[in-house]
Amino acid sequence: MTTGPPASRVRVLSVAGTDPTGGAGVQADLKSFAAHGAYGMAVVTALVAQNTHGVRDVHVPDVAFLRAQLDAVGDDVRVDAVKIGMLATRAVALEVGYWLARTRPPVVVLDPVMVATSGDRLLDADAEDAVRDLVGAAHLVTPNLPELGVLLREPTARTWSAALDQARRLARTRDVVVLLKGGHLGGAASPDAVVDATTVVELDAPRVATTATHGTGCSLSAAVAALRPRRPDWVTTVREAKQWLTGAIAAGEALRVGSGRGPVDHLHHAPTLGARPFGDEAWDVVAGLRAACDDLPFVRALADGTLRRAAFEAYVHQDALYLAAYSRVLARASELAPTGEAQAFWARGASTCLDVEAALHRDRLAHGRYAGVPASAVTTAYTEHLLAVGATGTYAEVTAAVLPCYRLYADIGARILARAGDLADHPYGDWVATYGDPAFAASAAQAGALADAAAREVGAATRARMLAAYVRSCEHEVAFFDQVDLVADVSPGRRREAVPARV
Numbered sequence: 001m002t003t004g005p006p007a008s009r010v011r012v013l014s015v016a017g018t019d020p021t022g023g024a025g026v027q028a029d030l031k032s033f034a035a036h037g038a039y040g041m042a043v044v045t046a047l048v049a050q051n052t053h054g055v056r057d058v059h060v061p062d063v064a065f066l067r068a069q070l071d072a073v074g075d076d077v078r079v080d081a082v083k084i085g086m087l088a089t090r091a092v093a094l095e096v097g098y099w100l101a102r103t104r105p106p107v108v109v110l111d112p113v114m115v116a117t118s119g120d121r122l123l124d125a126d127a128e129d130a131v132r133d134l135v136g137a138a139h140l141v142t143p144n145l146p147e148l149g150v151l152l153r154e155p156t157a158r159t160w161s162a163a164l165d166q167a168r169r170l171a172r173t174r175d176v177v178v179l180l181k182g183g184h185l186g187g188a189a190s191p192d193a194v195v196d197a198t199t200v201v202e203l204d205a206p207r208v209a210t211t212a213t214h215g216t217g218c219s220l221s222a223a224v225a226a227l228r229p230r231r232p233d234w235v236t237t238v239r240e241a242k243q244w245l246t247g248a249i250a251a252g253e254a255l256r257v258g259s260g261r262g263p264v265d266h267l268h269h270a271p272t273l274g275a276r277p278f279g280d281e282a283w284d285v286v287a288g289l290r291a292a293c294d295d296l297p298f299v300r301a302l303a304d305g306t307l308r309r310a311a312f313e314a315y316v317h318q319d320a321l322y323l324a325a326y327s328r329v330l331a332r333a334s335e336l337a338p339t340g341e342a343q344a345f346w347a348r349g350a351s352t353c354l355d356v357e358a359a360l361h362r363d364r365l366a367h368g369r370y371a372g373v374p375a376s377a378v379t380t381a382y383t384e385h386l387l388a389v390g391a392t393g394t395y396a397e398v399t400a401a402v403l404p405c406y407r408l409y410a411d412i413g414a415r416i417l418a419r420a421g422d423l424a425d426h427p428y429g430d431w432v433a434t435y436g437d438p439a440f441a442a443s444a445a446q447a448g449a450l451a452d453a454a455a456r457e458v459g460a461a462t463r464a465r466m467l468a469a470y471v472r473s474c475e476h477e478v479a480f481f482d483q484v485d486l487v488a489d490v491s492p493g494r495r496r497e498a499v500p501a502r503v
């Protein structure tokens, strides 16, 4: 048994049968545990050949092997909660009862599984007594209407109020809390109730019109077991689990698993799990803009060195004005950063773009031809976009907005460098060397990794805003290169100033 600091996650064990299609039993329980942030474990009581249409065969291993599995877990791991599902036979139910008596786990949830959603029996008729006995070892028991009747040796209740009355009697006589499930009621609602000896709390939920109800009982009882150790009471726990289950049922059909009664989507509340890294997805989304960038006359002429010096200087001047604002937005990313490492990275970026890149501009614009020329409309639009995201966006959105400047320049710089080979004779070799430098590529990769990390922490809506900010920045990057007049000997700022004189 491990000791030491408290566990980071609830350690929860499923003792249940299997479903190779993953909708019910052990497989569903493990997904449900993970969906609630718990560390899941499982001991298999019975191997069930079943799918969304029904049960084909059941194989129950010898109970000595069940005991070996239970002891393997119990001898080694401190178990915070146990969920008990399909028990198959009287011998299995008795064996699980012995283990519970020996180990006394702090939370025991018993789902008295008797008949599958498909109508197939999952418990031998002569095992019902043993399951009735197990109720005494459980803290919460989660029967559907027919199972409640069997536990009380009474006919199935025909109305909700009759079922509540049965649940109250079970709670009183067996000193157990009952989660009564109304899935089998029919009608517009699918109410459940948490019933103890003195109180009944009804939890209403709309009935979802769907075929995705395979394993709902397993998934709910597993969720309750996973949550209970860190919730104050059963009602709070069940309310949270049921709300999650209703969403999981609604999202089930979209999984497209099987042609019968399909499973629920245990991970419906975490839609970004398994999503591609943000930077990779965004890079693909802007493939068209990247191609447009490569095709710009300015970028082509810069790459092959035929760009006129005045045009390059006009660009460098606007870029210096841009970088002053960009630095402030990088500083904002630093201010919002969730870790010291990220904070330091963005702060270094804010400083570097003022230092190193300003040096490029100083060397190029030493004659001061552009001193006093204001930011162009295009430059201003880009900086205002970045500053707006910095002012109103979350950290994740800020990382997305500043990323294209790193990624596009590292990409263009590396490709021009590879094509040019020796920069000695390249008229813009200093620019190409700055952005083609592997150290700049490394910074771009780190900026991307930080945006990826930020994206993993946010929901779908914020991720969509991240993508929008990223795409908008890329559009501004294309316009930024394209603003330069390749022929006239004036900067974009001067051109704008000249307009009123001609009118």
Ligand SMILES: Nc1ncnc2c1ncn2[C@@H]1O[C@H](COP(=O)(O)OP(=O)(O)OP(=O)(O)O)[C@@H](O)[C@H]1O
Binding pocket: 024, 115, 116, 117, 143, 144, 145, 181, 182, 183, 184, 190, 191, 192, 205, 206, 207, 208, 209, 210, 213, 214, 215, 216, 217, 218, 219, 220, 242, 245, 246, 249
């Ligand atoms: N169509 C539905 N819409 C919303 N909730 C439902 C629906 N069907 C079942 N539920 C809910 O799912 C949970 C399981 O209920 P149900 O009465 O079906 O248990 P069960 O018969 O043990 O489940 P299983 O189908 O796994 O055997 C309950 O919270 C119930 O209210």
Ligand SMILES: Cc1ncc(CO)c(N)n1
Binding pocket: 016, 017, 018, 019, 024, 025, 026, 048, 050, 085, 086, 113, 115, 116, 117, 122, 214, 215, 216, 217, 218
């Ligand atoms: C293994 C297993 N447990 C429970 C159920 C009830 O849905 C099922 N179909 N299969």
